[in-house]
Amino acid sequence: MTDGSTAVEEGPACELVRFDSVVKRFRTSLGRRQTALDGFSMTVPRGSVVGLLGPNGSGKTTALKALLGLVRTDAGTIQAFGHQLPAGQKFVAPRIGALIEGPAFTASLSGEHNLRLFGELHGVGAGAVAEVLELVGLTHAARRPFSGYSLGMKQRLGVAGALLAAPELLVLDEPMNGLDPEAVRDMRELFTRLRDERGMTVVVSSHILAEVEMVCDRVTIVRHGKVICDAPVSELLDRGAVRTVVRIQDVSAARSVLESAGLTVTVAAGPHGSELHVDGAPGRDAGLVKLLAEHRLYPEELRVRQASLEDVYITAIRKADAAQPATGSAADGD
Numbered sequence: 001m002t003d004g005s006t007a008v009e010e011g012p013a014c015e016l017v018r019f020d021s022v023v024k025r026f027r028t029s030l031g032r033r034q035t036a037l038d039g040f041s042m043t044v045p046r047g048s049v050v051g052l053l054g055p056n057g058s059g060k061t062t063a064l065k066a067l068l069g070l071v072r073t074d075a076g077t078i079q080a081f082g083h084q085l086p087a088g089q090k091f092v093a094p095r096i097g098a099l100i101e102g103p104a105f106t107a108s109l110s111g112e113h114n115l116r117l118f119g120e121l122h123g124v125g126a127g128a129v130a131e132v133l134e135l136v137g138l139t140h141a142a143r144r145p146f147s148g149y150s151l152g153m154k155q156r157l158g159v160a161g162a163l164l165a166a167p168e169l170l171v172l173d174e175p176m177n178g179l180d181p182e183a184v185r186d187m188r189e190l191f192t193r194l195r196d197e198r199g200m201t202v203v204v205s206s207h208i209l210a211e212v213e214m215v216c217d218r219v220t221i222v223r224h225g226k227v228i229c230d231a232p233v234s235e236l237l238d239r240g241a242v243r244t245v246v247r248i249q250d251v252s253a254a255r256s257v258l259e260s261a262g263l264t265v266t267v268a269a270g271p272h273g274s275e276l277h278v279d280g281a282p283g284r285d286a287g288l289v290k291l292l293a294e295h296r297l298y299p300e301e302l303r304v305r306q307a308s309l310e311d312v313y314i315t316a317i318r319k320a321d322a323a324q325p326a327t328g329s330a331a332d333g334d
Ligand SMILES: Nc1ncnc2c1ncn2[C@@H]1O[C@H](COP(=O)(O)OP(=O)(O)OP(=O)(O)O)[C@@H](O)[C@H]1O
Pocket: 026, 027, 028, 029, 034, 035, 036, 054, 055, 056, 057, 058, 059, 060, 061, 062, 063, 329
């Protein structure tokens, strides 16, 4: 490649983005150092929808901003489209559409007018505006002022803005935040269409795990700036295998018995009140019953169900917490 950026060898054909051991430290207003990314490594395969998951403050937005050249990293490498960043940012930027921390539009102008202004910055005209409005399902509201849009419509207009320059990679920070279930479903269907009909790659940070499970091909789970899981969703769900659901009178006593035995237990609402979800493989059930019976606890029902992405996520976070207890949000002090 002769584009002038450094280290421009193409990565594997299927890999669009690679973060390798990236470190980012902020200095807070109180003068403390805050490690937002702490050896963050992640890959984004071309033509996939990738979910970036993690608790609040775990570093998701910082990672996305680093990819977009909005924050300067302290160590590690980021490659996108075969270019090393930040040197190759100018080659990469036109290929990425992004929506980070909400859309910035003028309230009094219509959705269409806002996009036209936005389009002028990117050198695209009315045709492209009409096309993206159609893509996000806002053609009917194109002439209405932005101030009258629902939250879902505002988010979709933001995504339309990110799509204006026909990017190959779409980067969205919590685009489903605050949306009602129908708007969330519309957003999910949009991602699927963009991937399937346009071959686009989408990276989306989200806390809505059920949606991520439905739409994402791959997830990266980050905790305290470190990636604790980076794998295809299908693999994670297979690996998560099954959970045993225990219905029992004394939920809290049963929970402490099972947790004392080293099992990962979650309390969840079931059709007959609270129940316990226990990580584990089938065949363990007899062991569970025996363990509980030793403490005079007798389940009313025991059933096995497939683990969800939420189960996998909670287990991964708990394992990471057990291995390395939280130290606040990786604040280093001085
Ligand atoms: N500009 C900044 N100055 C100081 N600290 C920052 C700055 N930006 C982020 N941080 C800190 O870095 C850590 C990671 O923040 P980040 O916004 O990347 O997390 P997140 O995973 O996106 O969180 P959320 O899910 O709440 O959006 C947090 O502790 C945050 O307070």
